[in-house]
Amino acid sequence: MSSDIQESKKSKRSNTASLDDIYISEETRKRLLYRKEKEQKRKVLKHVRIDDKELEKEIDKGVTELPKKRFYRQRAHSNPFSDHQLEYPKSPRHMDWARFYPDFISKDSGTLPTDKRVEIADIGCGFGGLLVDLSPEFPETLILGMEIRVQVTNYVEDKIIALRAQHKGTGKYSNINVIRGNAMKFLPNFFEKSQLKKMFFCFPDPHFKQRKHKARIITNTLLSEYAYVLRVGGIIYTISDVLDLHEWMKSHLNEHPLFERLTELEEKEDKCVQIMTHSTEEGKKVERNKGSKFIACYRRIPDL
Amino acid sequence: MKHPFQLILANREGSLLFASTKNVVQVFSTENGQLIAKWIDPIDTFHTLKKQQKEKIQALKEKTEGPVKIPKIPVPGKGAPPIFNYIRNMHLTGDESKLIVTTDSDKAVVILELNLDNSDFESRIVVLSRQAFAKRPCAISIKEDDSRLVVADKFGDVYDVSLDKNFLTLEQQAPKKSILGHVSMLTNVIFAKNHIITSDRDEHIRVTQYPKTYIIERYLFGHSQFVSCLKLCPWNEDILISGGGDDFINIWNWTTGDLLFHLDLTSYVQPLITDRHLAPMRFQNKEGNLTETNVSELLVHDHKLFVLIECTSAVLIFDFQSTDNLPLLHVIKTQSPVVHISIALSKLYVALEDYTIDGFEIFDTNTFQPVLEDVSKNIYSNSTVEFESTTEQYPLYHVAQLRKRGEH
Numbered sequence: 179m180s181s182d183i184q185e186s187k188k189s190k191r192s193n194t195a196s197l198d199d200i201y202i203s204e205e206t207r208k209r210l211l212y213r214k215e216k217e218q219k220r221k222v223l224k225h226v227r228i229d230d231k232e233l234e235k236e237i238d239k240g241v242t243e244l245p246k247k248r249f250y251r252q253r254a255h256s257n258p259f260s261d262h263q264l265e266y267p268k269s270p271r272h273m274d275w276a277r278f279y280p281d282f283i284s285k286d287s288g289t290l291p292t293d294k295r296v297e298i299a300d301i302g303c304g305f306g307g308l309l310v311d312l313s314p315e316f317p318e319t320l321i322l323g324m325e326i327r328v329q330v331t332n333y334v335e336d337k338i339i340a341l342r343a344q345h346k347g348t349g350k351y352s353n354i355n356v357i358r359g360n361a362m363k364f365l366p367n368f369f370e371k372s373q374l375k376k377m378f379f380c381f382p383d384p385h386f387k388q389r390k391h392k393a394r395i396i397t398n399t400l401l402s403e404y405a406y407v408l409r410v411g412g413i414i415y416t417i418s419d420v421l422d423l424h425e426w427m428k429s430h431l432n433e434h435p436l437f438e439r440l441t442e443l444e445e446k447e448d449k450c451v452q453i454m455t456h457s458t459e460e461g462k463k464v465e466r467n468k469g470s471k472f473i474a475c476y477r478r479i480p481d482l
Numbered sequence: 483m484k485h486p487f488q489l490i491l492a493n494r495e496g497s498l499l500f501a502s503t504k505n506v507v508q509v510f511s512t513e514n515g516q517l518i519a520k521w522i523d524p525i526d527t528f529h530t531l532k533k534q535q536k537e538k539i540q541a542l543k544e545k546t547e548g549p550v551k552i553p554k555i556p557v558p559g560k561g562a563p564p565i566f567n568y569i570r571n572m573h574l575t576g577d578e579s580k581l582i583v584t585t586d587s588d589k590a591v592v593i594l595e596l597n598l599d600n601s602d603f604e605s606r607i608v609v610l611s612r613q614a615f616a617k618r619p620c621a622i623s624i625k626e627d628d629s630r631l632v633v634a635d636k637f638g639d640v641y642d643v644s645l646d647k648n649f650l651t652l653e654q655q656a657p658k659k660s661i662l663g664h665v666s667m668l669t670n671v672i673f674a675k676n677h678i679i680t681s682d683r684d685e686h687i688r689v690t691q692y693p694k695t696y697i698i699e700r701y702l703f704g705h706s707q708f709v710s711c712l713k714l715c716p717w718n719e720d721i722l723i724s725g726g727g728d729d730f731i732n733i734w735n736w737t738t739g740d741l742l743f744h745l746d747l748t749s750y751v752q753p754l755i756t757d758r759h760l761a762p763m764r765f766q767n768k769e770g771n772l773t774e775t776n777v778s779e780l781l782v783h784d785h786k787l788f789v790l791i792e793c794t795s796a797v798l799i800f801d802f803q804s805t806d807n808l809p810l811l812h813v814i815k816t817q818s819p820v821v822h823i824s825i826a827l828s829k830l831y832v833a834l835e836d837y838t839i840d841g842f843e844i845f846d847t848n849t850f851q852p853v854l855e856d857v858s859k860n861i862y863s864n865s866t867v868e869f870e871s872t873t874e875q876y877p878l879y880h881v882a883q884l885r886k887r888g889e890h
Contacts, residue, residue, distance in 0.1 A: 268685075269701075269703030362665045366686070398659075398660070398696075399660060399662055399663025399664075401696075402662065405697075434696060
């Protein structure tokens, strides 16, 4: 794997003929070509209605096939504290959400109806398994994944395009999309106060080293931001296979004054708990390895 | 050579001038320019390195039987960046009995008791409390009744500290638990009635309830670059003024979130730009003429807004009679770049980048003319902080480095 990376780096320093560089392995060449083709299709298809007749010639076999995950691999970690060249809106009202959910554009106004706002967010959505499984369960609700890793985001975008193309004419999977974004820093730039009904934190990075606990996705201070964007009654869903992280998340949510734990029965009966337990890539991996899954869900309560 | 004042602060009636110069706080009388008190940060340059050595020894002892070999203090080699033990932030308590400063030497908040009438020069400033924090404090704010202090650090956390007299005399560790946090470096924090307003490097201005700091009330969105200055309007504390890396200043009603006025500075700043405002080579445009300017200080006084653009030889003054419009009243021009400004009563105090005798000036805030020139010269000539080589001089301008450069 590391030799692939080295070759990949070398090819970046070469001229435009790099794809013919004899030192590139066949697998690397295949990956680079695949990524290039996917990027070109993505540009055309990711912000438009798949049903548009003018796009028919763009919908070829490559588009309707689900993307191949192995071509999107990258190192697992991405530092949320760095100044990535990530785009983020100056404020929520600067976001053009119609580009992400074009099927929901009102024919009259040409924009999204005012009551159509993102209401479910998957923070750190990974390869998008939860988004895909939530989509048919909440077909009228706009759902957004936020992911900081560029290749993983590209994979999810390609997957959504493929699913929309496979279900052309039905409107399926039009209610999900993904954004490459740093939720730790810029969540309030994307969402208004009290906008969200559900927030998912599925198998977040445990950051085992003590000095990295500031980088964990659930902290006292980040919870205040989640309470800001969640409406009263909205729910935070957490799931992890790391017991220490699970206990950390529980203790921080328990001590935050704006959250209360759902009862055991409520958790059991919530269909989102079932969905999130089985739909993510990490969830499936844990299942295959017969590991444990720890779940904790909390409701946003009124300001005290 | 005289070292320029990095930070200045006048007391309420303007009888005293506090100046942070390298690792020294000097107090001058504005009546005659005399130096009446001085505090030198006693923490030495290698404090951080020694602390690391001590921690290393402790770790070795815990896992080694018998005596341990003492690890050397790494001596910075040739070409290592110099260490500057700045005294950043200077705030007077409401009763002006204490000066609160932050130090880079040990990342501490130091509370200094002022006894300026004491006949013994050495006893006029006494350290009441010194609390070292895990991360460098970037900004502090004192509650109006002098009961509490909030400290904002470069990691994005805000801590709440008691200023109760009994508390201060105890040997207290800095608080471990933050009351609120951002994820990026905090640049400012201010107490505003029952709230705390914070700003960060990622263009955020956040309004949080206090003491229920787990409730975020609102964000004031509108800046495109870091926010470095936050000021409340003294005659209407619902009004907040913000500025930083943008070429504009925003004026808000922070209690409602409304942007009241957007003060475009472009045309006023353009004539003040020099080569020192050129963007670094790596971020230049094709023509190599890209410039960047930053608001480094805002003062609101007597229905006027005083704006300092970093490393310019000018102070911009705007008419602040209303929030509908802020016309330019005057531009004070100086002989050398302005490092910092402060205001008391009807005097504007200006610290300049000068190395001989003209490093300080006083202007009248109504006529905008220089006044008390002999006092100004006395103050600067009475400063005891000097340096001989350029390596000893502390950098004077820090706001520009808050600008983000894209990584990947």
